[in-house]
Amino acid sequence: MNLEIFRYAFMQRAFTAGFIISIVSSVIGVFVVLKGLSFAGVGISHAAFGGVALGYFLGINPTLSAIVFCLFVAAIIVYIQRNEKLKSDVPIGIIFAASMGLGAVLISLMKGYNVDLFGYLFGNILSVTHSDIVNIIFLSLIIIAIFLIIFKQLYYTTFDRQMAKVAGVNVVLIDTVFMMLIALTVVISIKVVGIILVSALLVTPAATIIPWAKNFKQLTFLTMITSLFSVITGLFLSYYLNIPSGGAIVLLTTLIFFVSFGFAYKK
Amino acid sequence: MNKIIEIVNLYFRYKNIEILTDINFFVSKGEFVGIIGPNGAGKTTLLKLLVGLLSPSSGKITVFGREPQHPGMNKYLIGYVPQANEADKNFPISVREVVALGRYHEKGFFTNLNAEDFEIVETAIKKMNIESIADKQFNALSGGQKQRTLIARALAQRPKLLVLDEPTAGIDVKTQASFYEILKRLNQEGITIIMVSHDIGALTKEVSRIACLNRRLHMQGSPAEIMKSEQLKKLYGYDVLLLTHEGKEDVNES
Numbered sequence: 001m002n003l004e005i006f007r008y009a010f011m012q013r014a015f016t017a018g019f020i021i022s023i024v025s026s027v028i029g030v031f032v033v034l035k036g037l038s039f040a041g042v043g044i045s046h047a048a049f050g051g052v053a054l055g056y057f058l059g060i061n062p063t064l065s066a067i068v069f070c071l072f073v074a075a076i077i078v079y080i081q082r083n084e085k086l087k088s089d090v091p092i093g094i095i096f097a098a099s100m101g102l103g104a105v106l107i108s109l110m111k112g113y114n115v116d117l118f119g120y121l122f123g124n125i126l127s128v129t130h131s132d133i134v135n136i137i138f139l140s141l142i143i144i145a146i147f148l149i150i151f152k153q154l155y156y157t158t159f160d161r162q163m164a165k166v167a168g169v170n171v172v173l174i175d176t177v178f179m180m181l182i183a184l185t186v187v188i189s190i191k192v193v194g195i196i197l198v199s200a201l202l203v204t205p206a207a208t209i210i211p212w213a214k215n216f217k218q219l220t221f222l223t224m225i226t227s228l229f230s231v232i233t234g235l236f237l238s239y240y241l242n243i244p245s246g247g248a249i250v251l252l253t254t255l256i257f258f259v260s261f262g263f264a265y266k267k
Numbered sequence: 268m269n270k271i272i273e274i275v276n277l278y279f280r281y282k283n284i285e286i287l288t289d290i291n292f293f294v295s296k297g298e299f300v301g302i303i304g305p306n307g308a309g310k311t312t313l314l315k316l317l318v319g320l321l322s323p324s325s326g327k328i329t330v331f332g333r334e335p336q337h338p339g340m341n342k343y344l345i346g347y348v349p350q351a352n353e354a355d356k357n358f359p360i361s362v363r364e365v366v367a368l369g370r371y372h373e374k375g376f377f378t379n380l381n382a383e384d385f386e387i388v389e390t391a392i393k394k395m396n397i398e399s400i401a402d403k404q405f406n407a408l409s410g411g412q413k414q415r416t417l418i419a420r421a422l423a424q425r426p427k428l429l430v431l432d433e434p435t436a437g438i439d440v441k442t443q444a445s446f447y448e449i450l451k452r453l454n455q456e457g458i459t460i461i462m463v464s465h466d467i468g469a470l471t472k473e474v475s476r477i478a479c480l481n482r483r484l485h486m487q488g489s490p491a492e493i494m495k496s497e498q499l500k501k502l503y504g505y506d507v508l509l510l511t512h513e514g515k516e517d518v519n520e521s
């Protein structure tokens with residue numbers, strides 16, 4: 001294969017971003033799947049649309065507004081979920097539509113403002129700027145640091161919530177912090193994978209590996225490999241076929257998922 | 268001062284329904300106490316109050332001289348094995364790793380386990396006779412093996428009190444016998460045990476005291492006293508023998 005593609009600075013940035021995003025979204029995604037939070041991932045990522053639109057509308061950095069907005073949405077979802085009268089998917093369903101609605105209204109109000117909507121929704125490798133890379137690295141370090149701090153409690157809570165409580169874990173706090181880690185992971189992934197498709201990166205690679213993994217380390221490691229393969233190959237396809245990077249990446253992970261699924265259940 | 272558990276005038280209400288009424292109950296160091304009572308009697312609720320998962324509506328519980336929810340309580344001294352095993356079914360974790368979780372109850376979550384911890388884990392595994400399955404996936408185990416693993420996790424806390432909620436449900440009769448052997452040995456080593464069970468037949472042979480609970484604490488005494496009592500029949504209706512019988516049938520199926 002002709003590797004001219006790496007001569008372009010924008011492709012170098014896209015690959016750097018893709019590499020980091022694969023690692024971070026795998027680490028977080030393993031728990032998203034084990035905790036059954038796939039729909040929360042969808043909800044928070046769609047909320048990012050409202051966050052980005054808010055940034056453009058107020059004339060502030062859309063990454064910053066997306067961060068604040070998504071953290072807020074994550075906290076609200078956990079808060080409403082604590083009300084036992086509603087099933088836990090209900091607040092997600094409400095908040096996620098509301099955020100998209102907010103985004104649609106704000107963007108329509110900004111007449112003549114040229115926002116690359118399609119890029120935000122489905123990923124655009126041309127859109128990754130130098131400051132995006134700085135943001136992604138900075139936020140990834142924060143995500144990983146917090147993740148390492150809460151890891152043991154998150155692990156125990158996910159495996160056996162009741163006994164984690166007995167062991168003294170504040171399970172609601174851990175839930176909230178983890179939901180916020182999902183929010184930050186979504187934000188760093190938007191440029192490459194797109195708002196609509198981010199959640200696939202959180203869910204599909206981990207779901208592909210779960211039936212095969214013998215232990216937790218293996219699960220995390222193989223999820224990273226699957227994710228990296230899909231993202232890197234997806235970026236190549238996006239470049240050569242001129243298709244949205246998010247679409248290519250998601251279709252690849254999904255293909256791998258179904259192959260794995262087929263074998264896993266023939267066992 | 269060798270009362271490990273002191274429960275005085277305890278009431279527990281759940282959404283205005285009184286589930287436990289005026290419970291007064293004491294357990295001394297070294298006892299092996301069985302709790303019996305029909306379904307819905309509040310046995311699980313009582314144990315959850317003991318380990319601090321619930322707090323009393325009124326009255327007082329102390330375990331090792333402290334209220335279970337008190338921040339200064341050394342909760343790792345209580346090894347709890349819940350009735351419903353709520354552990355995640357997809358979680359990739361080995362038996363040894365499950366047992367090792369018990370160490371965090373004592374050490375907290377901000378240090379790593381060291382060589383001494385892993386020794387304690389191995390000791391707990393040996394005590395429960397699960398060496399041969401220690402590397403297996405927890406989710407691939409049978410009900411009885413899971414139960415042993417969860418007790419080993421409780422032992423890895425190095426508890427002074429074991430609180431077991433129907434640990435023999437779904438375990439075959441032969442395994443049950445060796446299970447009681449293990450519990451008796453732990454008890455002889457100085458661990459106080461409280462155990463809820465429907466299996467009155469086996470329980471009466473093994474424990475030093477039985478308490479009959481049905482929303483209230485109806486009576487307590489040595490197994491011989493309890494078996495003689497007419498109250499037991501009242502408590503269960505005519506089901507006492509049926510219940511033990513049923514228990515054994517369940518077992519053969521699993």
Ligand SMILES: Nc1ncnc2c1ncn2[C@@H]1O[C@H](COP(=O)(O)OP(=O)(O)O)[C@@H](O)[C@H]1O
Pocket residue numbers: 281286304305306307308309310311312313
């Ligand atoms: N979280 C809860 N939600 C609804 N009902 C509960 C809850 N906790 C306890 N109860 C009620 O309390 C009663 C006692 O329950 P439990 O302690 O589990 O009984 P046992 O263990 O003796 O079978 C039951 O009637 C049960 O319906």
Ligand SMILES: [Mg+2]
Pocket residue numbers: 310311312350432
């Ligand atoms: Mg019960």
